[in-house]
Structures are given as structure tokens and as C-alpha cells.
Amino acid sequence: MENNHNPPPVRTRELTKRYGDIVAVDKLNLTVEPGEIYGFLGPNGAGKTTTLRMLLGLIRSTSGSVRVLGRAPGTADHLARVGALIEGPAFYPHLSGGTNLRVLARYAGVPKTRVAEVLGMVDLENRAGDRYSTYSLGMKQRLGVAAALLKEPQLLILDEPTNGLDPAGMADMRMLIRQLGTEGCTVVLSSHLLGEVQQVCDRVGVISHGRLIAESTVAELRGGQRLRIDVDSLDDAARAARDLVGAEFVHIVDDALELEVEADKAAWVNGELVNCGIAVSQLRWRERDLEQVFLELTEGELSHVG
Amino acid sequence: MWASTVAELNTMVRRGANWLMLSIAVVLMLTFGYAVPYTAYLRGDSDSPATAHMLDTVLPDHLVGIAIGGLPFFTGAIGLIIGALAVGGEYGWGTWKTLLTQGPSRLTVYSGKLASLAVANAVLVGSSFAFGAASTAIIASVEDKAADWPSLADLATGFGAGWMIAMMWTMAGVVLAIATRGVAIPIGVGLVWMLGVQNLLAGIAAPLLDWVADLQKWLPGPNAGSLAGALGVAKTTPGYSDIVSSGHAVALVAAYLLVFAAIGGVVLRRRDVV
Numbered sequence: 001m002e003n004n005h006n007p008p009p010v011r012t013r014e015l016t017k018r019y020g021d022i023v024a025v026d027k028l029n030l031t032v033e034p035g036e037i038y039g040f041l042g043p044n045g046a047g048k049t050t051t052l053r054m055l056l057g058l059i060r061s062t063s064g065s066v067r068v069l070g071r072a073p074g075t076a077d078h079l080a081r082v083g084a085l086i087e088g089p090a091f092y093p094h095l096s097g098g099t100n101l102r103v104l105a106r107y108a109g110v111p112k113t114r115v116a117e118v119l120g121m122v123d124l125e126n127r128a129g130d131r132y133s134t135y136s137l138g139m140k141q142r143l144g145v146a147a148a149l150l151k152e153p154q155l156l157i158l159d160e161p162t163n164g165l166d167p168a169g170m171a172d173m174r175m176l177i178r179q180l181g182t183e184g185c186t187v188v189l190s191s192h193l194l195g196e197v198q199q200v201c202d203r204v205g206v207i208s209h210g211r212l213i214a215e216s217t218v219a220e221l222r223g224g225q226r227l228r229i230d231v232d233s234l235d236d237a238a239r240a241a242r243d244l245v246g247a248e249f250v251h252i253v254d255d256a257l258e259l260e261v262e263a264d265k266a267a268w269v270n271g272e273l274v275n276c277g278i279a280v281s282q283l284r285w286r287e288r289d290l291e292q293v294f295l296e297l298t299e300g301e302l303s304h305v306g
Numbered sequence: 307m308w309a310s311t312v313a314e315l316n317t318m319v320r321r322g323a324n325w326l327m328l329s330i331a332v333v334l335m336l337t338f339g340y341a342v343p344y345t346a347y348l349r350g351d352s353d354s355p356a357t358a359h360m361l362d363t364v365l366p367d368h369l370v371g372i373a374i375g376g377l378p379f380f381t382g383a384i385g386l387i388i389g390a391l392a393v394g395g396e397y398g399w400g401t402w403k404t405l406l407t408q409g410p411s412r413l414t415v416y417s418g419k420l421a422s423l424a425v426a427n428a429v430l431v432g433s434s435f436a437f438g439a440a441s442t443a444i445i446a447s448v449e450d451k452a453a454d455w456p457s458l459a460d461l462a463t464g465f466g467a468g469w470m471i472a473m474m475w476t477m478a479g480v481v482l483a484i485a486t487r488g489v490a491i492p493i494g495v496g497l498v499w500m501l502g503v504q505n506l507l508a509g510i511a512a513p514l515l516d517w518v519a520d521l522q523k524w525l526p527g528p529n530a531g532s533l534a535g536a537l538g539v540a541k542t543t544p545g546y547s548d549i550v551s552s553g554h555a556v557a558l559v560a561a562y563l564l565v566f567a568a569i570g571g572v573v574l575r576r577r578d579v580v
Binding site: 059075076079080082084087088089090091092102106107108109151 | 309317411
């Protein structure tokens with residue numbers, strides 16, 4: 001039996017969604033812990049939005065289970081505690097931003113005073129009276145986030161929330177998400193901007209072809225530093241490096257060698273390569289960013305599937 | 307459901323297209339119900355019985371027939387468009403996902419939409435009665451004729467029947483919009499059916515084929531026409547029919563209204579929102 005006292009905000013087990021022969025989400029096991037900011041990454045068509053829609057009850061799963069805040073998705077009790085911005089904002093173009101939110105507040109049973117609060121949170125109070133159809137992409141996005149915050153949600157699901165925002169707007173959005181996290185709100189953040197995810201998220205799940213291929217803290221996923229070595233003969237150097245430290249610790253990235261070795265081994269590696277007749281022109285420590293990890297994971301997955 | 311209904315009414319009253327549809331319905335009713343016959347009367351031979359009859363048709367005792375006369379045909383088409391706009395617009399703007407993640411269940415949101423459409427159709431039919439009453443009162447006054455108004459019971463019956471016919475067409479628009487997940491196709495298909503296929507069936511196929519003539523008794527258009535016809539709509543009005551009794555027509559119109567609404571609800575509830 002499931003413990004409903006402190007259930008994880010999101011928990012899926014073998015969650016699957018098929019469209020005919022196409023498997024959009026494939027036996028996905030996902031757990032998001034209370035209060036964390038969880039980055040949900042994956043290439044286009046990986047199944048991110050389908051998963052997020054299943055978390056909201058907009059799409060029914062083909063098999064497997066999903067519990068959100070301990071409830072089945074789509075029920076009134078579940079939706080009352082979840083805010084969401086999925087696949088871009090969607091509002092009535094003939095209504096003002098403020099009226100759109102007041103209509104949603106009426107649906108959600110939220111007092112109208114909350115509308116002014118959330119408009120202030122996304123810095124949109126001065127344009128609240130303007131028609132939604134006159135908003136820029138960034139303003140529409142901010143209104144979408146405001147709508148997601150209307151219910152003071154325990155769980156916030158944001159799909160590409162910084163789409164269309166200028167750099168200042170993106171920074172504001174990051175700050176807002178971090179603040180929500182510190183206030184105890186659990187956030188599931190899907191974004192293509194990996195730098196943004198790296199800065200904001202506590203943990204990250206990477207999905208490809210509907211399957212979760214990695215899930216860890218950002219720091220763990222990025223791993224330790226790598227020793228980056230520029231050499232004159234890459235193939236010979238790679239052979240020599242594999243003999244030295246083992247093939248699994250040697251990577252070729254952007255016409256250079258990258259070795260996963262301990263910090264005190266740099267001089268030794270340099271000496272051994274020189275002894276093998278390889279000219280080393282540059283040698284430095286490099287920290288991997290999330291984008292590189294993401295590309296390695298998803299490209300590996302793609303080649304594996306292919 | 308009350309909150310959903312009020313929220314939906316808030317969006318409907320602020321949508322210009324709905325007011326445009328209402329205006330068109332009223333203008334058509336006034337034009338073909340009053341302006342054209344009265345102009346013909348004014349320009350006709352004053353000694354001709356036909357001319358005198360023209361005046362009779364626009365006096366207050368014909369209010370019910372004129373106010374609901376367009377519903378089997380052009381005003382019904384406007385009702386269908388209003389239904390398709392109300393529901394199909396949510397697909398066009400992608401706002402179903404926004405509405406359906408606020409809290410109320412899909413059926414609650416849907417019920418709120420239907421309730422607001424019921425109000426909209428009451429306004430549509432009520433406006434026809436109000437503007438019709440004003441027009442006929444002016445004509446009676448100008449022509450110095452006795453204002454022989456229909457009884458309250460007749461007015462209430464006419465209003466109820468008109469509302470039911472309008473709702474039936476609106477529900478047809480709703481179910482087509484849900485089935486096709488849009489606005490343009492349901493309006494196109496609905497109008498082709500109402501303004502084209504119905505007339506072809508009644509005017510060409512039914513006189514030639516007995517089974518089509520029998521089928522007519524079970525189709526929405528002829529039943530709407532028969533219901534309107536039973537309440538005083540002139541035989542020359544497009545969409546007028548007398549092929550079934552008023553009881554049969556009421557039952558069929560109500561059945562279509564409920565079936566359309568139920569199908570729309572079931573499909574909306576079961577289908578993924580993508």
C-alpha cells in the first residue's frame with residue numbers, strides 16, 4: 001500500500017503511452033521529491049511533454065501508474081494543488097491578461113485578489129489591462145507562469161518557462177523558480193536551456209525515446225573534472241592514453257583528448273605521452289557542463305537505438 | 307458548475323463574434339419578418355387583398371411566428387455557429403489545457419459551457435421577441451391597428467420552443483467542434499447540412515423516394531420546422547414544415563438536443579487533450 005502521509009509529489013511506475021505503434025513514453029519510472037527543483041530534459045520528441053501532460057491528467061496513460069501529490073492525475077483534489085504551464089501559454093486573445101487570469105481564478109475557486117499578486121510576481125501588472133493578443137511572446141510566457149501560480153501550488157510543472165524571455169526576464173524567472181523552491185514548492189522544469197537547468201535544478205532526469213536514461217543531481221551528472229590534452233596526433237595519443245588509463249576513461253571531444261583521471265596524475269600523463277613520442281601542445285583541467293553531458297547521453301542513446 | 311458557468315459567461319460576453327451573430331440574427335428577423343412584408347404593403351395596391359394580407363402578417367398577433375420563424379433555418383445556423391465558436395475556439399487557441407488544469411472536472415467545465423450557451427440562446431430568442439415586439443408595435447401604431455398581442459402562455463410557449471430549437475442547433479455545433487477539434491470544419495459542415503443538404507432532401511429527394519420522405523420525419527431540420535410551424539410560422543418561411551405533429555417535433559428536437567450534448571460530453575471526457 002502507498003504511504004499517503006508524505007507521498008513524493010511525482011511518482012510514476014512503468015508509465016507508458018503508445019499511439020498505435022509509436023511508443024511516446026516507455027516504462028518511465030520517475031520520482032520527484034518534495035521541495036526539489038527537478039529538471040526534465042530530453043531532445044525534441046523524447047516524450048517530455050507527453051509525460052507532463054500525463055502528470056496533469058490531460059493524457060491518459062496506456063499502462064503503468066502515475067501518482068501526483070499522492071493522487072491520480074486530473075482529479076479535482078489533485079489539480080487544486082498543481083500549477084502548470086505546458087507547451088506554451090494559451091489564453092483567450094480577446095480578453096486582457098488580467099481578465100484571462102480572473103476567468104481562470106473563477107474556474108479554480110481562487111480569490112480575485114490573488115490575480116494582482118501573481119501579476120506582480122511576473123512583473124506584468126502594468127500591462128494587465130491590455131488584450132492578450134497584443135502581448136509579446138515574453139509577456140505571454142510570463143502570463144502563463146502567473147496563471148500557473150494562481151493556486152499557490154504545491155507542485156509547479158513548467159514546460160519551457162523562459163521561452164521568448166529576454167536575458168533579464170530569464171534571470172527573473174530563474175530567481176522566481178529558486179524562490180519557489182526555497183518556499184517549499186516542488187518544481188518540475190522542462191527546458192532546452194541546459195545552462196538554465198544547471199543553475200536552477202537540484203536533480204535532473206534525462207529522457208530519450210520515452211525512456212529515462214539518466215537521473216541524478218546536476219553535480220553527479222556532470223561528474224568530476226577532465227584532463228583535456230591537445231596533441232599533434234590524436235589517434236596515436238588516444239591509443240597511448242587508453243593503454244595508460246584504460247579505454248573507458250578516454251574520450252575524444254572536439255579534436256582533443258579528455259581523460260578521466262585523478263588530479264595528481266596530470267604530470268604523469270603528460271610525461272608518458274611525451275615518452276611515446278606524442279607532442280602535447282596544451283594540457284588543462286576542464287569541467288563538463290550539463291550541455292555536454294546531455295549531448296553525450298542522448299547521442300549515445302540515439303546511436304544505441306539506431 | 308456555477309463557477310464554471312460564470313467564468314464561461316465572462317468570456318462569451320467579451321467576445322465580439324457572439325454579439326455579431328446576435329446582431330445578424332436580429333437584423334435578419336427584422337428584415338424578412340417585418341421590413342420586407344411591410345415595404346411590400348406600402349408599395350402595393352391598397353385595394354388588393356394580397357396587400358392587406360401583408361399588413362396582417364406584421365401585426366402583433368403574429369409576433370411568435372415571426373420571432374421564431376428563422377430558427378429552423380438561418381437563425382438556427384447562427385445558433386450552430388455560436389456553439390462551434392464556444393467549444394471549437396478552445397481547440398483553436400489551445401485553451402482546453404489551460405481550463406482543464408484549473409481544478410473542475412472535464413464534465414464540470416463542459417456543463418458550464420452548456421449552461422452559458424443555454425443563457426446565450428435565451429438572449430438570442432429573447433432578443434428576437436423583444437425587437438419583434440417593438441417593430442410590430444410601431445407598425446400597429448403607425449397603421450392605427452388594434453394591438454392584438456399573443457397571450458402570455460403563447461409567448462412563453464413560443465419562447466420555450468424557440469430556445470429548444472436554437473439549443474439543438476447549438477449542440478450540433480458543439481458536438482461537431484469536439485469531434486473535429488476546431489471551428490472552421492464544424493461551421494462548414496453544419497452550414498452545408500442546414501442550408502444545403504436539408505433543402506435537397508426535402509425539395510428533391512423526398513418527393514421521389516418514399517424512404518427519404520419517411521427519413522425526413524426523424525431528421526432535426528424538419529422537426530424543428532414542424533415545431534415552429536405548429537406555433538404560427540408562415541408556410542412561406544424557409545424551413546417551415548408540417549410533416550410531423552407538434553408533440554413528435556418537441557420530442558425529437560429535445561432528443562437531438564440531449565443526444566448531441568451527451569455525445570459531446572462523452573467524447574470530451576474520454577479523449578486526450580493534445
